[in-house]
Every structure is written in structure tokens, then in C-alpha cells.
Amino acid sequence: MLQVQNINVSYGSIHAIHDVSLEVHEGEIVSLIGANGAGKTTILHTISGLKRPDSGSIVLEGHDLVKTDPPKILTLGMAHVPEGRRVFQRLTVQENLELGAYILKDKDQIQELMAEVYRRFPRLDERRKQLAGTLSGGEQQMLATGRAMMTGAKMILMDEPSMGLSPLLVKDIFRIIEDLNDQGKTILLVEQNAKMALSIADRAYVLETGKIVMSGDAHDLLEDDKVRKAYLGA
Ligand SMILES: Nc1ncnc2c1ncn2[C@@H]1O[C@H](COP(=O)(O)OP(=O)(O)OP(=O)(O)O)[C@@H](O)[C@H]1O
Ligand SMILES: [Mg+2]
Secondary structure: OEEEEEEEEEEOOEEEEEEEEEEEOOOOEEEEEOOOOOOHHHHHHHHOOOOOOOEEEEEEOOEEHHHOOHHHHHHOOEEEEOOOOOOOOOOEHHHHHHHHOOOOOOHHHHHHHHHHHHHHOHHHHOOOOOEHHHOOHHHHHHHHHHHHHOOOOOEEEEEOOOOOOOHHHHHHHHHHHHHHHHOOOEEEEEEOOHHHHHHHOOEEEEEEOOEEEEEEEHHHHHHOHHHHHHHOOO
């Protein structure tokens, strides 16, 4: 579904991403794990068109994303839940969700998606009129995820959904990611919480200072000595 081939990405003279290649097949959960500053967010920004690579190719179902602007990428069926949630603080829960659906025209479809988000996140349902800026961190993560669901996207890029959440909410958010996948969404998940990210993924990639150093079946990586030492505190 998504093929990233040999991308290089820089910020001025800083070469942040070196020849990274990765693939996500339809229906998969693929995790990209790595320490602070490894380049995880940069890769997601490059896939969703917010940052351009110096070289390499990114193809989503035959569409060349390197030549496509971010709103168009969204209409191709790929949504991005950014790091640090980034909900519209001064808008209500309901308004944030409505904005998520801005690329859709079919009112019935929007209503159905909205009902689905509220079914999945009862806490948001109870807070429809509450300003997003007054939600707790976990609730804001739910809203950011709900907003991505409102795009009707087939594929969702998620940047550290567990950041700053209590262990209980981390479990909830990972369960929701698995549910979305069961419903047919394809997921590329970026996480520092390697243990959780590997335990829900089909396959995974390990990123170190801008390079992929390991990849494979997520359960194999979970058992791998090097991964355990470096990322699982074993
Ligand atoms: N706008 C920017 N300008 C200059 N350098 C940047 C910029 N954004 C990121 N970088 C650098 O690129 C590298 C990769 O950063 P990135 O945010 O992609 O890492 P990350 O893996 O997402 O880290 P974290 O886990 O802390 O979110 C870092 O060295 C960072 O300092
Ligand atoms: Mg990041």
C-alpha cells in the first residue's frame, strides 16, 4: 500500500534521515521505534508531505506522494495524528471532529463517522461542547485520533500516541489502535514505547540516528536480545 524507498531528509546542513526504506501493506500495523531524535517524526512528516525529501520516493497505492501536497494526500486516504496531539484548543470537541471531515462532502457519511467516533470514545461523547484545550491529555489524544477517523482515511500515521499518558490510558489507546486495525484501517505507528508498539504490530522497523538498523516480524523483534537491551530495558 505504502512504499518508501531510500529517502534522505535534511534540515539545512543537518542530514536527519539516511536512505530509509520501509513498506506498509494493506491491513497491517507497522511500528517504527527509536529513541529521541532518531528521526521518527521527520519520517512521518515526509510521508504526509509536510517536509520534502532530498531524494528517494514515496508511493501510496501508485500515487507519487513526493509530488503531492498535504491536502491532496489526505484525499488519497492517508491521515496523520501528529505528535503532541495538536487539537484546536479554542474549538469544542464537536467542532474539532467536524473539521476532521472537511474533505468529505457526503453529509450522511459525516454523520456516520461522527457516530462511530462517539461510540468508540464515550468520553468525547460526554464532552461534545467542551473546549478541546480544557480536555485532559488522554482525552486530547482520543480527540486527535477521532479527528483522523473523521477523514475516512484507509491509512493512519500515528506519532507517539502514548506520550504523556498514564499506563491505564496507554493500554486504552493501544486497544483502540488494534480495534481500528480490525475494522480495516492500515496503521503506521511511531513510538518510543517499544514494548507496546511491538506487541500490537505485525512488523516493525528500528531507527537509530536516521537509519533503519533492524526490521522484521514484530514478535521476533520483541524477543531479540539487541532490541531488548536497547529498547525494552532488559
Ligand atoms: N525543524 C527542524 N530544524 C532542524 N532540525 C530538526 C528539525 N526538526 C527535527 N530536527 C532534527 O532532526 C532529528 C530528528 O528529529 P525527529 O523529531 O524526527 O526525531 P524523533 O525520532 O521524532 O524524536 P522524538 O522521539 O524526540 O519525538 C533531530 O536531530 C532533530 O533535532
Ligand atoms: Mg518525534
